[in-house]
Amino acid sequence: MSNQSDLPELGLTSLLRFGWRQLTSMRTALILLLLLGVASIPGSLIPQRPQNPMKVQDYFTKDPTLAAWMNRLSLFDVFGSPWFSAIYILLFISLIGCVLPRTFDHLKASRALPPLTPANLDRMEFFHTWQGESDELARAKNWLERKHFRIREFEGSISAEKGYLRETGNLFFHLALILILVGVSVGALFGMRGEAIVNVGDRFTNTPTTYDSLSYGKLFRDQSLPPFVINVDNFQAKYDPATNAPQDYTLQVTVIDKPGAPKVKKIVKVNAPLSFGSTNVYLQANGYSPIVTVRDKSGAVVLSGPIPFLPQDANLSSIGAIKVPDSTPQLGFVSSFLPTAARDKNRGGISMYPEALDPRLLFSVWKGDLGLDRGIPQSVYRIDTTKMTKIGLKSLSIGQTFVFADGSIRFDGVVPWVNLQIVRDPGKMYSLAGGILAILGLLGSLFTRRRRIWIRTSGDGKVEVAGLARSGAPGLENEIALLVADLKKDGK
Amino acid sequence: MTHSSWAYLSNYLVYSAMGVYTLAFFAHAYETAWAVRAPQGEQVHTDGNLLVKTLDYKRTEKAGRIATAFMILGFLLLLAGVVSRGISAGRVPWGNMYEFSITGALAFTGAYLFALKKYDLRWLGLPISIFVLLILGTAITVLYRPSAPLVPALKSYWLVIHVSAAIISGGVFLLANTIAAAYLYLDSMEQRGERTAWAKRLPSLEVLDQLSYRLVAFVFPLWTFAVMAGAIWAEHAWGRYWGWDPKETWAFITWVAYAAYLHARVTVGWRGRKAAWLCLFAGSTFLFNYVYINIWGTGKHTYSGL
Numbered sequence: 190m191s192n193q194s195d196l197p198e199l200g201l202t203s204l205l206r207f208g209w210r211q212l213t214s215m216r217t218a219l220i221l222l223l224l225l226g227v228a229s230i231p232g233s234l235i236p237q238r239p240q241n242p243m244k245v246q247d248y249f250t251k252d253p254t255l256a257a258w259m260n261r262l263s264l265f266d267v268f269g270s271p272w273f274s275a276i277y278i279l280l281f282i283s284l285i286g287c288v289l290p291r292t293f294d295h296l297k298a299s300r301a302l303p304p305l306t307p308a309n310l311d312r313m314e315f316f317h318t319w320q321g322e323s324d325e326l327a328r329a330k331n332w333l334e335r336k337h338f339r340i341r342e343f344e345g346s347i348s349a350e351k352g353y354l355r356e357t358g359n360l361f362f363h364l365a366l367i368l369i370l371v372g373v374s375v376g377a378l379f380g381m382r383g384e385a386i387v388n389v390g391d392r393f394t395n396t397p398t399t400y401d402s403l404s405y406g407k408l409f410r411d412q413s414l415p416p417f418v419i420n421v422d423n424f425q426a427k428y429d430p431a432t433n434a435p436q437d438y439t440l441q442v443t444v445i446d447k448p449g450a451p452k453v454k455k456i457v458k459v460n461a462p463l464s465f466g467s468t469n470v471y472l473q474a475n476g477y478s479p480i481v482t483v484r485d486k487s488g489a490v491v492l493s494g495p496i497p498f499l500p501q502d503a504n505l506s507s508i509g510a511i512k513v514p515d516s517t518p519q520l521g522f523v524s525s526f527l528p529t530a531a532r533d534k535n536r537g538g539i540s541m542y543p544e545a546l547d548p549r550l551l552f553s554v555w556k557g558d559l560g561l562d563r564g565i566p567q568s569v570y571r572i573d574t575t576k577m578t579k580i581g582l583k584s585l586s587i588g589q590t591f592v593f594a595d596g597s598i599r600f601d602g603v604v605p606w607v608n609l610q611i612v613r614d615p616g617k618m619y620s621l622a623g624g625i626l627a628i629l630g631l632l633g634s635l636f637t638r639r640r641r642i643w644i645r646t647s648g649d650g651k652v653e654v655a656g657l658a659r660s661g662a663p664g665l666e667n668e669i670a671l672l673v674a675d676l677k678k679d680g681k
Numbered sequence: 682m683t684h685s686s687w688a689y690l691s692n693y694l695v696y697s698a699m700g701v702y703t704l705a706f707f708a709h710a711y712e713t714a715w716a717v718r719a720p721q722g723e724q725v726h727t728d729g730n731l732l733v734k735t736l737d738y739k740r741t742e743k744a745g746r747i748a749t750a751f752m753i754l755g756f757l758l759l760l761a762g763v764v765s766r767g768i769s770a771g772r773v774p775w776g777n778m779y780e781f782s783i784t785g786a787l788a789f790t791g792a793y794l795f796a797l798k799k800y801d802l803r804w805l806g807l808p809i810s811i812f813v814l815l816i817l818g819t820a821i822t823v824l825y826r827p828s829a830p831l832v833p834a835l836k837s838y839w840l841v842i843h844v845s846a847a848i849i850s851g852g853v854f855l856l857a858n859t860i861a862a863a864y865l866y867l868d869s870m871e872q873r874g875e876r877t878a879w880a881k882r883l884p885s886l887e888v889l890d891q892l893s894y895r896l897v898a899f900v901f902p903l904w905t906f907a908v909m910a911g912a913i914w915a916e917h918a919w920g921r922y923w924g925w926d927p928k929e930t931w932a933f934i935t936w937v938a939y940a941a942y943l944h945a946r947v948t949v950g951w952r953g954r955k956a957a958w959l960c961l962f963a964g965s966t967f968l969f970n971y972v973y974i975n976i977w978g979t980g981k982h983t984y985s986g987l
């Protein structure tokens with residue numbers, strides 16, 4: 190091989206080495222940290238798809254071109270975007286590249302002895318000198334040992350150092366950050382998260398088909414869903430009569446851990462989830478399901494049961510869709526539900542209180558094609574009425590029936606529903622451990638001072654004491670003053 | 682006593698605290714004004730960190746002590762106000778922005794008084810009393826809500842831990858910011874020439890620089906803890922410990938910004954103006970989180986009626 194073909198290779202390795210050194214330099218770490226902070230800002234000001242898909246949709250309806258561009262730049266999913274990932278991955282590579290060598294250095298340093306006593310102590314900080322008795326060295330050693338200094342003795346001098354915990358704590362802190370990130374990744378890869386709306390009186394079986402929405406980590410497998418069953422027995426919401434604000438939610442359930450296991454009664458609260466191993470079940474939201482019976486012209490029942498409605502405000506006025514695909518023609522009821530109905534001059538029917546004190550079902554009746562067979566996913570709370578005609582409008586109290594040309598609908602009653610959020614996060618314990626370690630490390634690093642103290646005596650009885658504090662840490666002046674006072678006091 | 686009489690008592694106490702802080706403000710203003718008019722000392726030298734007082738401070742010294750006494754009294758009254766607010770609602774008094782604000786003002790004065798024990802910070806009394814009066818004034822007039830129980834998601838002992846850590850951190854961050862701002866102000870004054878007479882009384886730039894760093898280094902672990910306690914609470918209530926909700930995002934931004942500040946100082950060696958600006962930036966992310974996200978935000982942390 191000629192030299193010419195070697196050159197580029199050499200260039201590449203030195204380029205890589207240069208790049209690595211740049212990446213793991215302090216200045217780059219600082220820039221990446223600042224970038225990470227700045228890059229998070231759009232994620233908090235622009236609605237994000239994972240948190241708020243409806244708001245994102247609004248952007249697309251209002252200004253499609255702008256929204257498309259924002260979408261291309263991942264501005265609707267900042268924290269999952271390539272550029273955000275790039276920043277934190279670079280930061281963590283930099284972190285590892287910086288912390289690992291430091292860890293080895295530190296391990297070596299913590300076995301090493303304090304450095305030589307400098308020749309000219311008067312050039313160090315907090316220099317003291319006086320005529321002593323000649324046993325100062327021994328007493329200083331005693332004093333320093335009592336204060337847990339690491340000591341190295343020389344002919345006529347002592348070099349002492351303390352505060353290695355600062356570096357230890359700092360390393361633990363940075364390593365703990367890596368552990369937190371590992372925990373987050375494990376959760377994202379091996380976890381699952383799903384939601385299901387369950388009417389009071391109904392049961393939830395933990396299989397993929399019973400979920401309203403379900404997402405898995407890339408490495409999660411179906412069969413790892415634990416086979417529990419939850420019967421939703423009762424749900425109680427308490428509200429403050431003065432402000433209508435919720436005060437307490439209590440969900441009573443009967444659970445069966447796996448087929449054949451005994452039934453156990455349990456209580457779920459907002460801050461107290463149910464646990465099945467590493468899977469937790471959270472009470473997330475609640476609303477009302479009006480119970481209706483719909484009959485066709487012949488009087489045969491075509492739909493019967495509770496239909497979950499979606500709450501729109503703090504007083505739980507809700508919207509919903511009653512879809513009857515099995516009648517001919519198909520029927521649809523574009524509805525709203527008011528738990529405690531009242532009339533407002535401007536807004537029409539409103540709910541005054543979140544409890545079902547005077548429930549009312551309001552709807553318009555439509556007939557025609559519900560469009561369910563077209564294969565386009567539809568909201569369960571809305572009806573696409575483009576291929577339907579309106580044939581009636583009515584408001585019912587419990588027990589009332591409305592008869593129209595193509596059938597009838599009866600408002601039988603109402604039950605509450607609860608939204609269960611089912612989450613498995615096998616990584617959270619790593620993150621928690623990382624968090625605890627990070628704080629302990631920080632405390633060790635920020636509240637320890639690394640410092641050195643030297644003392645030298647010469648044949649003529651001259652005593653010299655001086656010190657040096659890393660990064661100008663405070664307090665060494667006092668410490669040395671105490672040592673000097675101690676040596677002088679006992680001496681005279 | 683009934684719940685509503687505790688609530689009334691709390692309001693009276695907060696009003697009285699405002700009255701006392703106003704007196705503290707006047708005493709500090711008097712102190713500062715006299716320092717301005719005090720004759721130029723022949724010689725002002727720095728002894729280590731602190732200025733040796735060669736100006737005639739007899740009168741202002743007394744005013745200053747009275748001002749500090751008022752600050753302490755105001756702190757105690759406000760403390761009683763916050764506690765009785767809690768009793769009236771039957772819970773910790775951190776359920777809405779009014780309560781966050783009065784507790785925040787309490788933490789801010791507390792941080793100042795605590796630091797005052799160790800450092801000669803009385804010159805900060807004037808801006809701090811103005812600041813506290815502004816916070817309390819806004820709280821009473823704009824943010825006031827009748828005392829009421831918590832919504833279910835807030836009923837958790839992690840709330841107590843999380844919010845108290847966050848409020849204390851906030852108080853200290855605010856103090857560090859005030860000092861960084863004072864640094865920048867005095868620095869620009871020195872760039873133009875000499876400090877004016879009253880400003881000579883204040884510590885050297887170096888002391889201010891160190892002090893704001895030390896305050897940040899002191900509370901950074903607490904803030905880290907506050908963010909983590911919040912994550913644990915979120916895990917209990919919402920089934921995920923981190924969800925990039927706007928409030929969480931800004932807590933994270935504040936954390937990263939202060940970590941950057943510490944790095945800049947410890948590893949890259951920033952001092953002075955650059956460090957002070959970074960400190961101000963980090964502190965403003967905290968304030969932004971508190972003001973903007975609480976009021977205009979859309980996340981899970983925005984509870985109806987503030």
Ligand code: HEM
Nearest residue numbers: 213214215218280283284287359366898940943944947948
């Ligand atoms: C996730 C990002 C990081 C965070 C949140 C973080 C946070 C911190 C904190 C809070 C300190 C304590 C400062 C003090 O002692 O006052 C610190 C110190 C330090 N960090 Fe980081 N850091 C991060 C990444 C990095 C990276 C990437 C490097 C290396 C390139 C690094 C190297 C150091 C060093 C050398 C110190 C100073 C230790 C000392 O002398 O006390 N850090 N960091």
